[in-house]
Amino acid sequence: MTDRPAVSASSNANPFPANWRSRGLWIALAVYVVYASAQMDVSAERVAVGLHNAGHFFGRMFPPNFTRWELLVKGLEESLEIAVLASTLGIALSLPIGLCASRNLMPAWVSWPARLIIVAARSFHPVIVAIVFVKAVGFGALAGILALAVASVGFAAKLFAEAIEEISLKQVEAVRATGASFMSVIGYGVLPQVFARFIGFCTYQLDSNLRNSTMVGIVGAGGIGGTLFAAFQRFDYDYVCAILISIIALIMAGEVLATYVRAIFIDGFSLADIFRRRERGATVHRVQHLEDD
Amino acid sequence: MTEAATQAETPLPVAQRIWRRFTPAQRVARFTVFLLVGIAIAAAIQTVEIIPEFLTDAPEQMADLLTRMWPIDFAYYPQGVHAALTETIHIASLGTLLALVMAIPVGLLAARNICPFTSLNLLAKFILVSSRSVNSLVWALLFVGIFGPGALAGTLAIAFRSIGFVGKLFGEAIEETARGPIEALDAAGAPWLSRLAFGYWPQVKPAFWSIALFRWDINVRESAVLGLVGAGGIGMILDSALNLFQWERVAVILVAIFVVVILAEVVVTFVRGRIL
Numbered sequence: 001m002t003d004r005p006a007v008s009a010s011s012n013a014n015p016f017p018a019n020w021r022s023r024g025l026w027i028a029l030a031v032y033v034v035y036a037s038a039q040m041d042v043s044a045e046r047v048a049v050g051l052h053n054a055g056h057f058f059g060r061m062f063p064p065n066f067t068r069w070e071l072l073v074k075g076l077e078e079s080l081e082i083a084v085l086a087s088t089l090g091i092a093l094s095l096p097i098g099l100c101a102s103r104n105l106m107p108a109w110v111s112w113p114a115r116l117i118i119v120a121a122r123s124f125h126p127v128i129v130a131i132v133f134v135k136a137v138g139f140g141a142l143a144g145i146l147a148l149a150v151a152s153v154g155f156a157a158k159l160f161a162e163a164i165e166e167i168s169l170k171q172v173e174a175v176r177a178t179g180a181s182f183m184s185v186i187g188y189g190v191l192p193q194v195f196a197r198f199i200g201f202c203t204y205q206l207d208s209n210l211r212n213s214t215m216v217g218i219v220g221a222g223g224i225g226g227t228l229f230a231a232f233q234r235f236d237y238d239y240v241c242a243i244l245i246s247i248i249a250l251i252m253a254g255e256v257l258a259t260y261v262r263a264i265f266i267d268g269f270s271l272a273d274i275f276r277r278r279e280r281g282a283t284v285h286r287v288q289h290l291e292d293d
Numbered sequence: 294m295t296e297a298a299t300q301a302e303t304p305l306p307v308a309q310r311i312w313r314r315f316t317p318a319q320r321v322a323r324f325t326v327f328l329l330v331g332i333a334i335a336a337a338i339q340t341v342e343i344i345p346e347f348l349t350d351a352p353e354q355m356a357d358l359l360t361r362m363w364p365i366d367f368a369y370y371p372q373g374v375h376a377a378l379t380e381t382i383h384i385a386s387l388g389t390l391l392a393l394v395m396a397i398p399v400g401l402l403a404a405r406n407i408c409p410f411t412s413l414n415l416l417a418k419f420i421l422v423s424s425r426s427v428n429s430l431v432w433a434l435l436f437v438g439i440f441g442p443g444a445l446a447g448t449l450a451i452a453f454r455s456i457g458f459v460g461k462l463f464g465e466a467i468e469e470t471a472r473g474p475i476e477a478l479d480a481a482g483a484p485w486l487s488r489l490a491f492g493y494w495p496q497v498k499p500a501f502w503s504i505a506l507f508r509w510d511i512n513v514r515e516s517a518v519l520g521l522v523g524a525g526g527i528g529m530i531l532d533s534a535l536n537l538f539q540w541e542r543v544a545v546i547l548v549a550i551f552v553v554v555i556l557a558e559v560v561v562t563f564v565r566g567r568i569l
Contacts (some may be wrong), residue, residue: 016491033390036383040444040525050440057438081337088334123554125518127430128547131535136354138347145341215428218521222342229522232434248426261326270318271325 057237064245065238072246075217075224080250082144082213082223087206089145090152097153098160099186105164105172118161121154126212130221141222148209148216155208159201160194167193199265203258210254214247358540365548366541373530373542374549380444381526382553384519385512388451393505396456400463407467407493417460424457429515433524444525451512451519459508466500467493502568506561513557517550 066072100106101114130147137143167190175189217225224243231239263269304310315323402408403417432453436446475492483491520528527546534542 029390033387036387039383040380040387040448046440046445050445054439057435078341081341084333084337085341119555123514123551124547125514127518127521128531128550131531132358135358137351138344140344140347141341142343142347211426211428215430218430228431229434232438237438244427244431247431248423251426252422264319264322264326268315268319269322270316271322272318274322 060235060237061241063238064241065236066242068239069242071227072224072243075227075243076246076250078141079210079213079217079223079225082141082148082216082221083206083210083254086145086148086213087152087202087209090149090209091156091202091205093149093153094157094160098157099164099190101157101161102164104167104169105190114157114161118154118157121150122158123154126151127216127219130216131219134220139220139222144213144216144221144223147221148212151212152205152209156201156205160198163194163197163201164190196266200262203261207251207254207258211251214250361538361540362544364541365544366539367545369542369545370549374527374546377520377527377530378549378553381516381520381528382513384444384447384451384524384526385509385516388448388516389455389505389509389512391448391452392455392459392508395452396459396463399456400460400467401489403460403464404467406470407489417464421457421460421464424453424455425461426457427454429454430518430522433519433522437523442523442525447516447519447524447526450524451516454515455508455512458511459504462504463497463501466497466504470496499568503565506565510557510561514554517554 097114097117100110101118103111106114126147129150130143133143133146137146171193172185172189175185180188213223213225214228215223215225217223217227218229220226224247228240228243228247231237231243260269260274263274264271399417399420402413403421405414408414408417429450433446433450436449436453440446440449470493474496475488478488478492516526516528517531518528520526520530521532523529527550531543531546534540534546
């Protein structure tokens, strides 16, 4: 027993030593919170008044008022149209841009401009892009479609490029060795490797566009957002509640549909499998870190 | 994923077999999706209200917009933009921190290996889904209605919108933790809190901070627009510049947003590289 001093020494040592660097970071964080809260004049009094208001506010939201349902349905339809067309246009643009941005297939002088386009499209919120398009093409659904198409490019093209960069080049080389043209290399060497992932990104993009298409109306770019904003400004909180419930229902329906499409294309489900809700392979396709909208 | 289905039931000579990647049922399913997508696009084009004159007019209007934006009014930056930009960053940061605080308990409840009660799991999932389904602008409208215009409403909007995102990913990270260390702590008689702090937390720590940083990056972007509905930050001055058609000011605000968003992304990439 005496020839094992190392064990007893380590068992006496604190297994969780104080980490001064992490403590320092926690203190810095706490100081920041106090400082920033003071900057925004948050006070207990204001919160108390707010909570009192909140009761009143929610009291007026219920029961939701669906009497003006025609306007509601019209707005939702327009949002849906914006989402579908923006996704179509955005994905159609994203495919070539994403291909150009992939560094393994394209030379640097092609990939850098394409990456720049993607970064520029990503950095602005769709609502800000919508403001610019409202000025360019006037109020209405067209501005919304173009704004969301730009947002789609920023997002889908980036994912496409990343997916293409992860492919195996052996197959590309094999197709090239047969003397295939560039388009054939893309069609038979690249596309089969990334198609299933692309479908996943497309359904995700449609989902994200659907969420945003209900918002761009706030700046006059069509869809239900305009109606929602107007109802807020007129303090029609019961109608606001009706609109919100409808939007959430629409988004959830979209999510369910997207799951089915992913099941068909990624897991190889047939229609019968979906109706039987069979979980073949039971793979959960989590598109991680894609939740940005 | 790739399933080869031979055409014939009885084995033919190899040369005569037709190999297909998908079974007929799979092909029908895929075709149905393409068909439905086609119908949806056609229907949307048919019914959407687009005024063609506006579209033909667009290049001219764009050119007009750019000439109005030039020269960019950089002199306005120290006067109005800087304070609003700082406020935007405060909204994003405080909102993210508040969201983290609120999302941890919800994420714990949503993780099935920590909370064994299905009803509580479902309640947590419901909270997460509703937080995510409501856009941050709608949260902002709600909080402006409750607390009045200002940064407080913006911070709360960002926080409530982020709960769903952070809670969902945090809950999933907890569900993926290894059982070993937890069982070891259990065997040593560790109480519930010690199991969380010394069994789960070290395993999910990198994921947690990575989720937090990622959300902060998104929130910097989102907090820039909250001002359009009165929830503070740079969106407020953007809104007033737009309403007054001061396009040179709009230009400087857009440049400021662009720079901050890019910087945030650089910071996040750098810090993630350090902590992961």
